[in-house]
Amino acid sequence: MSRYNFKTTEARWQRLWEERGSFVAREDPAQPKYYVLEMFPYPSGRIHMGHVRNYTLGDVVARFKRARGLNVLHPMGWDAFGLPAENAARDNRRHPAEWTRANIADMRAQLRTMGLSYDWSRELATCDPGYYKHEQKMFLDFLAKGLAYRRESWVNWDPVEDTVLANEQVVDGRGWRSGAPVERRLLKQWFLKITHYAEDLLATLAELDRWPDRVRLMQERWIGRSEGLRVWFAIAGRDPAAPDGRFEIFTTRPDTLYGAAFAAVAPNHPLALERAKADPALARFLETCQKTGTSEAALETAEKLGYDTGLKAEHPLDPSWQLPIYVANFVLMEYGSGAIFGCPAHDARDLEFARKYGLAVRVVVAPRGEEAGFTIGDEPFTDDGVMVNSDFLNGLDVAAAKRAIAERLEAMGVAQRTTVWRLRDWGVSRQRYWGCPIPIIRCAGCGDVPVPEDQLPVVLPEDVSFDKPGNALDHHPTWKHVACPHCGQPAERETDTFDTFFESSWYFARFCSPNARDIGFTRDAVDYWMPVDQYIGGIEHAVLHLLYSRFFTRALRDCGYLAIKEPFAGLMTQGMVCHETYRDAAGDWLFPEQVKKAENGRLVHVDTGAPVTIGRSEKMSKSRKNVVDPAAIIDGYGADTARLFMMSDSPPERDLDWTEAGVDGAWRYLNRLWRLATEPAVTLALDAPRPTALSARADQTLRLMHKTIAAVSDNLDKFRFNSAVARIRELSNAMADLSADGAGEAWVYGQALVALIKLINPMTPHIAEELWAELGRPGMVCDQPWPVADPALIIDETVTIAVQVNGKLRGTLELPRDVDNKTRHPRAAARRRQQGRRSRGARAARRDQGARGPARAQGRGRAEPDHQCGGIASSPGSCSAGEGRSPRGGAAWEG
RNA sequence: GCCCAGGUGGCGGAAUUGGUAGACGCGCUAGAUUCAGGUUCUAGUGGGCGAAAGCUCGUGGAAGUUCGAGUCUUCUCCUGGGCACCA
Secondary structure (H helix, E strand, O other), X not given: OOOOOHHHHHHHHHXXXXXXXXXXXXXOOOOOEEEEEEOOOOOOOOOOHHHHHHHHHHHHHHHHHHHOOOEEEOOOOEOOOOHHHHHHHHHHOOOHHHHHHHHHHHHHHHHHOOOOOOOHHHOOEOOOHHHHHHHHXXXXXXXXXXXXXXXXXXXXXXXXXXXXXXXXXXXXXXXXXXXXXXXXXXXXXXXXOHHHHHHHHHHHHHHOOEOOHHHHHHHHHHHOEEEEEEEEEEEOOOOOOOHHHEEEEEEXXXXXXXXXXXXXXXXXXXXXXXXXXXXXXXXXXHHHHXXXXXXXXHXXXXXXXXXXXXXXXXXXXXXXXXXXXXXXXXXXXXOOOOEEEEOHHHOHHHHHHHHHHXXXXXXXXXXOOOOOOOOOOOOOOOOOOEEOOOHHHOOOOHHHHXXXXXXXXXXXXXXXXXXXXXXXXXXXXXXXXXXXXXXEEEEOOOEEEEOOHHHOOOOOOOOOOOOOOOOHHHHOOOXXXXXXXXXXXXXXXXXXXXXXXXHHHOHHHHOOOOOOXXXXXXXXXXXXXXXXXXXXXXXXXXXXXXXXXXXXXXXXXXXXXXXXXXXXXXXXXXXXXXXXXXXXOOOOEEOHHHEEEOOOOOEEEOOOOOEOEEEEEEEOOHHHOOOOOHHHHHHHHOHHHHHHHHHHOOOOXXXXXXXXXXXXXXXXXXXXXXXXXXXXXXXXXXXXXXXXXXXXXXXXXXXXXXXXXXXXXXXXXXXXXXXXXXXXHHHHHHHHOOOOOOOOHHHHHHHHHHHHHHHHOOOOHHHHHHHHHHOOOOOOHHHOOOOOOOHHHOOOOEEEEEEEEOOEEEEEEEEEOOOOHHHHHHHHHHHHHHHHHXXXXXXXXXHHHOOOXXXXXXXXXXXXXXXXXXXXXXXXXXXXXXXXXXOOOOOOOOO
């Protein structure tokens, strides 16, 4: 016997796939295409288990679809710009470019050991000028189309690092590296007009039916459409025609206007700022609001605070009704108009605020039937109901009242119906070196001038220094000094670079023609390959990356680049890879390899023997040390073992627990499969004709084989990989029971073996190829068509009927599946009578004590003794026959 | 606070439409083989009662619909995740 040697085997097949170009994709309009894409990685230098899971999922889909006859595009590349490279430059004095290229080389080598069916000829790195030159062109096209613009916006500024920080780099109001208090600064930045597509981005979510619901929901909320009314409130004692004589509020509940108790403006609302000049106490209050704004956690629990400005607002429907105007910390200047009216009875926040400041709680919507005397306690009433205390609105429901009041106020000229969005335009300027330069030249005379197309790409200079804090690109002695393309006068380049989401917003299109030089991609290629049929990646990109890509595709379409608007037809978001955590007596974290099982079964430190406590399984992270290095697993067990384990234990969208025992199990299965093929219990004659006679076991196994083919195909279609693995193992178990003495068993064994290799190939391609060759089959498994189940053989000859009485299983019957109902049911009934008689007394006694009403129990008892079993319509009482284990389903209630 | 997703053996998880709950794997128990070396094979493995046949309870909890509920409905508890005080 030869032992399965994964090391030489895996390397050999990886080499052969590469040499033969097995996975090189070519456009072929005659063949249906399938584009499967995994989110490309940031080249940190090492792959982790999250990558292994992500890329295995994609590879199984790619290989399966390929076997199904589709023309598969399955590329891989590198999201190569980003902050870690600059940090490495500062910390280790390595140039970002050199560091990134070295990391890419390392990670590519690691990925290759996984045996992924990538078309490596399409590999790309976004830091390559050949890549980013095209996005510079795209940006200029967007600019020409009015989809890009420059304006001032607030940023988090780290005064020590001299740089802008992302929100997640601000910890407790301080820079994450410098620890310096972060300042808010107003900078001129470039924006992309994603809001132009807000309506369409929202509406089209409904058509993305192969996206997870929760991702669609998250995007829906992020876009945040709300329909409402802008209403102008006059300020008492001021001229309503003057600009400071009135202010605008936004509401989605204009129907509750008669329940108004106050008005409130945001702390940075012009009205608040105006009053603060003359009111030091208000100025202090505004400062307090500013402080609570920085810390997320504080904001969560912050209580509703207000400051009475002393000003009064006139109620738009009754000028004699005056509402106090507060400055409130829960009103946001960035949303709506930065001002609200408060209706305590029908809004939780307003209620809390009113209780705190002793404002009236006036009910204007009451539950139907409780119009009189309905009062508010601790909870506001936010459901639909009947309008009360509301003059001309009384008696209407909420929707009708909204319409009526909007019409009235619009007619009065004090309001306007509008739609407000939460979505903001996408700020793409970053004050960073390691990113794509924004192709703009700033001229004192001509303003912002686009770099002429024939001068693209604007290449990032490599001779930069990171000695000074701030943007190395800005510090470069010569790079930014150029002549204005318009007037020829000295001018300066834009030294900001693009947000790295810019690169990942179109890389999927670049993969369609990665070597096109003058354009980002050819029209023919994207028309053929796009959209991505299956996109696979982490849930953490549910909003930004996916939304930006959807926006980008629309913008590219409107600039004439392509014809579609949705880049990803199908989306799968995989769960995290988790592992148990270990700590020593001192409470310090331990790596899994520092822990071993002692003889008494307890876990101890591998060196000291000191006891180790096991913590719950959590997402693998360096800080908790619960990480397993994929390279070590692939080296010790092989890629197929890692791949098989990744697929077998959990459904893809759920978190996966990485366990050593599970890895062992996968490893053992591969060896078992190897033995099944290389030391069969029968003499294999793979191309022999079907024997005329089959033993019962042979017949059953043949049927199981066809059922397995059908089930695995279905499971893979639906991404239920763990179930597919279970079915495959089931077939292996049945094969092991075959022997040489039964009629046709050797033949069935051979058939099943060939099917098994094809079925498992997407998961464990190396061993599949090796066995294929070992058995002397022609060609390679990766080129074999997917096996097809014989429909006649996936239906059992007999069906098992469960016989139930009063919901209790009373027996099962094996019946030929073609027996008609007339035959089936009387026999079931007869069997029931026999069994029923035996225990009826005991059951009747229990029934009388049962929790259900005595009337029902009696009714059933009466019907039972001589009832004929005839299906649900005619037998509401006591007897049923349900079909179990029928692969066809749907047959449980015939007749 | 709001929203979403989950609670099934010792563990990961199966169970198309309501029809024999626990497939498959891990772990564990007993035995066999080989004993060197991440073996392999056989049998068993939800709880309780029982020598066994079998009976009975059982899918977080409580109620309900149904001949029949892991699956449907209502309430409730717990866990995980997301968020935007969005007017």
